[in-house]
Structure formats: C-alpha cells, structure tokens
Amino acid sequence: MIRVSSLSGGYGGRMIVEDVSFTAGKGEFVGILGPNGSGKTTLMKLLTGMLSPSKGEALVAGRPVGGYKPRELAKIMAVLPQHTEQAFTFTVKETVSFGRYPYQKGLFRQMDQHDEDIVREAMEMTGIDRYAQQSVRNLSGGERQRVFLAQALAQQPEVLCLDEPTTFLDLKYQKDLLDTVKRLTRERGLTVISIFHDLNAAGQYCDQLLMMKDGRAFPKQTPDQALKKETIEDIYGITVSAVAQQSSPKPLIAFMPEAQEEREPVNVPFASLINKSGNTVTLHTERPFRMLSTASDGPGFSWSRRLSGSAAAGLICRTFDSVTIAVTAQHTVWVLISGRLSEQGFVRLLTAAAEARMQALSGRQAKGDIVICALQTGEAMDVPHAERAVRRGTAACVKAAEEGGIQR
Structure with missing residues (x-):
C-alpha cells in the first residue's frame, strides 16, 4: 500500500x-x-x-x-x-x-x-x-x-x-x-x-x-x-x-534513573523473619529483594518482599558465612543474601544449590523449588565465596531435613 x-x-x-x-x-x-x-x-x-x-x-x-x-x-x-x-x-x-x-x-x-x-x-x-x-x-x-x-x-x-x-x-x-x-x-x-x-x-x-x-x-x-x-x-x-x-x-x-546505588550494606536477619504457621512457611521483609526462581509458574528474575511455601513436616534454617539457607521437608531451598549479586552470580548460586541438593539426596529427584534472593545493597558479593557457602549450607540443611529436621 x-x-x-x-x-x-x-x-x-x-x-x-x-x-x-x-x-x-x-x-x-x-x-x-x-x-x-x-x-x-x-x-x-x-x-x-x-x-x-x-x-x-x-x-x-x-x-x-x-x-x-x-x-x-x-x-x-x-x-x-x-x-x-x-x-x-x-x-x-x-x-x-x-x-x-x-x-x-x-x-x-x-x-x-x-x-x-x-x-x-x-x-x-x-x-x-x-x-x-x-x-x-x-x-x-x-x-x-x-x-x-x-x-x-x-x-x-x-x-x-x-x-x-x-x-x-x-x-x-x-x-x-x-x-x-x-x-x-x-x-x-x-x-x-x-x-x-x-x-x-x-x-x-x-x-x-x-x-x-x-x-x-x-x-x-x-x-x-x-x-x-x-x-x-x-x-x-x-x-x-x-x-x-x-x-x-x-x-x-x-x-533507568541516575545511578544512586546504596553502598552501605543492609543486614537483614532473615532467619528471624521466617515464620511457620500450620503447613505454610513465609518470609516477609520491609525491603524488596531480587530473586531468581525455578518455580514453573514464575521462573526467572523478579522483585518481591515475600516468599511462601509448604512446610508441613518442618523447616531447617541456618546461616553459613552470612548466607542464610532454609530447606523444607519437601526440599524447597531458599538462599537468602543481604548483599549485591550480578545476574551471573544468581545463576551460579542457583546451579550450586541444585547440585548440592541433588548430591545430598543421592541423585533422587526433589519436589521443591530453589529460590535465590538478594537485597542488592552494599558491595558486590564475592561469588566464589558465596558459592562455596551455598554448596556447603544446602547440603547440610537437606541432610538435616532428611534426618527429621527441626520443627519451627
């Protein structure tokens, strides 16, 4: 035309x-x-x-x-x-x-x-x-x-x-x-x-x-x-x-607005903010966090102030070198970080958590999702150091959950 x-x-x-x-x-x-x-x-x-x-x-x-x-x-x-x-x-x-x-x-x-x-x-x-x-x-x-x-x-x-x-x-x-x-x-x-x-x-x-x-x-x-x-x-x-x-x-x-990045670290006590009520476990923070999830209904990057999941048989929550890891009996894994992560860092930690969970379960398939959360404040995280903490912490929490875990 x-x-x-x-x-x-x-x-x-x-x-x-x-x-x-x-x-x-x-x-x-x-x-x-x-x-x-x-x-x-x-x-x-x-x-x-x-x-x-x-x-x-x-x-x-x-x-x-x-x-x-x-x-x-x-x-x-x-x-x-x-x-x-x-x-x-x-x-x-x-x-x-x-x-x-x-x-x-x-x-x-x-x-x-x-x-x-x-x-x-x-x-x-x-x-x-x-x-x-x-x-x-x-x-x-x-x-x-x-x-x-x-x-x-x-x-x-x-x-x-x-x-x-x-x-x-x-x-x-x-x-x-x-x-x-x-x-x-x-x-x-x-x-x-x-x-x-x-x-x-x-x-x-x-x-x-x-x-x-x-x-x-x-x-x-x-x-x-x-x-x-x-x-x-x-x-x-x-x-x-x-x-x-x-x-x-x-x-x-x-x-994007003119960059005014927060360089001061913000330490959020993730472990004390996780609550279990009935069969549901939730995390709610005042500050929004960026997350990368494997969830089928919302995979990929997003921002939120809240996480929730099923924890009918209990929850393990521990901190390893400033990385907080929570694992349910269904083997859902939350990795919670107060620092700043690049997109590559998110992916590396997600991969590390998935591999550590698989090893802890001796190759058995897990039902739960894996979620990596970071507040994106302060200096950039040392990704190799965080990756080692995630591997060690995920494996320990999954094994504890397999052994009966701690009811919260």
Whole structure:
C-alpha cells in the first residue's frame, strides 16, 4: 500500500528528513519511533501529502501522494492527529458524518442510506454509538479521540495515519483505541502508520517499527529486533533495561534513573523473619529483594518482599558465612543474601544449590523449588565465596531435613 523511496524534506531550505525508505503492506501496523527532533512528524507530513518532498517519493496505492486530488486521497488515506479541537457544538454523529464528505455529490452533499449505515458502523466499532446525539464538546478527551477515530474510519480508508494517538489518554482509553486499530488491521486489512512516544505500546501493537534518529531511519524491523537495549540507548541517549516477557518475544523497555546505588550494606536477619504457621512457611521483609526462581509458574528474575511455601513436616534454617539457607521437608531451598549479586552470580548460586541438593539426596529427584534472593545493597558479593557457602549450607540443611529436621 505504501512505498517510500529515498524520501527527503524539510522547511525553508532546512532538511529535516533525509533519505528515508520503507514499505507498509496491506494489514500491516507500522510504528515510527524516535526522540523529539528526530523527524517523525515531518516524515508523517511527507507521507500524507501535507509537505512536498525535496527528494524521493512516497507512493500510496502505486501513485505519488502528491498526485492525488484532496478528495481522491481522502478515499484512500485518513489521518488522525494527536489531538483535534472541536470549535463547534456538533453532535457525535454529525462529527463522524464529516468522514463521508469525500463521497458525497451534488450541490447540497446530503448523506444517503449507504452513508448512514457506514457512519453507524464506524460509531459501533469505536464504541461511541451511545453518544450519537451528544455534543462532542461534552465528552472526555478519550471519548473525543474515539469520535475522531470513527470519523477517520467513516472515510473507509485503506491507509490510516496516526500522530501519537494516545497522548493525553489514560491507560484504559489508550488500550481501547489501540485494540480497535489493531483489530481493523486484522479484520479489514487496514494499513496503519503511527507515530509513538511510548516504546512499550508500539512494541506490543505494531508489526514493524521504524526507528528514527537525526532525520534518518534505521531499517524497518519487528519489535523484538528493534527494541534492543543497545539500539534504544544509542537513539535516545539514555540508559534503559529490556525485560523479556514470558508470553511474547516483544521486550518491555524501562528507563533507568541516575545511578544512586546504596553502598552501605543492609543486614537483614532473615532467619528471624521466617515464620511457620500450620503447613505454610513465609518470609516477609520491609525491603524488596531480587530473586531468581525455578518455580514453573514464575521462573526467572523478579522483585518481591515475600516468599511462601509448604512446610508441613518442618523447616531447617541456618546461616553459613552470612548466607542464610532454609530447606523444607519437601526440599524447597531458599538462599537468602543481604548483599549485591550480578545476574551471573544468581545463576551460579542457583546451579550450586541444585547440585548440592541433588548430591545430598543421592541423585533422587526433589519436589521443591530453589529460590535465590538478594537485597542488592552494599558491595558486590564475592561469588566464589558465596558459592562455596551455598554448596556447603544446602547440603547440610537437606541432610538435616532428611534426618527429621527441626520443627519451627
């Protein structure tokens, strides 16, 4: 539907967008990302014919966008700006009906039944049909944005261009609007080009991402390829973390505050905080700890203040060289550390605990999980030293649990 080749343009002789090329096919949702001043809005104006290119071309349905008459282009392409002011007290239905203007003929340009049906369908698709006779000015910002999305859909476009459509919307309205747009790409084959500031929203909804920096575009990529930590840090000039999701290859991006690490160690008396009540053992701390778990319902890294598990037949809890280890009769192992661990350190201690438990059980399979917890304060732990303590402590606690253990 859209083919952009070596597109360049700007204002007053100043080039803002330079040599951008990409395509967007039928039913494809393409997000444009980049910092302020990277050329996103200028590129959108070049794509929609609001700005003439200095070089290259943007083809829509095989024709240069500048070669269409306004009403011709409006039948193929609709544009939803970041926010639209409504100066007059038109009703919702009247506002949506303006989307049928390119199709109306004659001196008075009145709508026929076909137009009425399309307007009603557009309102139903965007969930605003119940507001049909209300003034647009009486609606909330999120509801109003859906009205203008319905107006754009009433044009029955093949291409929909969005300029930061979720700015100023709360989370529910953001999700509602993006869910509607995404559904239309699947059900109607609508091609969508949208500018985003929210990296995570773009990553979750877009099929492809076009990353921009200083007026130039990186090659179009899928979200899992484009939203790499190194790429984001290069484009935006900030430190971020990329968090993998269990249900999707698309990462979640979080920016990191200026480093103010706690270098003073915080000693938490883990052993005294472990409580057994009935058949359940719990640990609750005031400070959150990072943990790596083998649990099938939540493996991987996470943060928490609480651990819980089954301890029907008792619990062993001992401290070995500042590493606290708790083992239940079901051979669940908690390794509790007040210091700071790297991700590699977490993995090494998890492996050490698993191997020590296996040896203590003479190769028998254990039912319980292994959890490594660290407060991430103070200096980095001496991992080899901690690893030796974990091996020795896990083996001793598992053997004690096998021998009957200590009831707590």
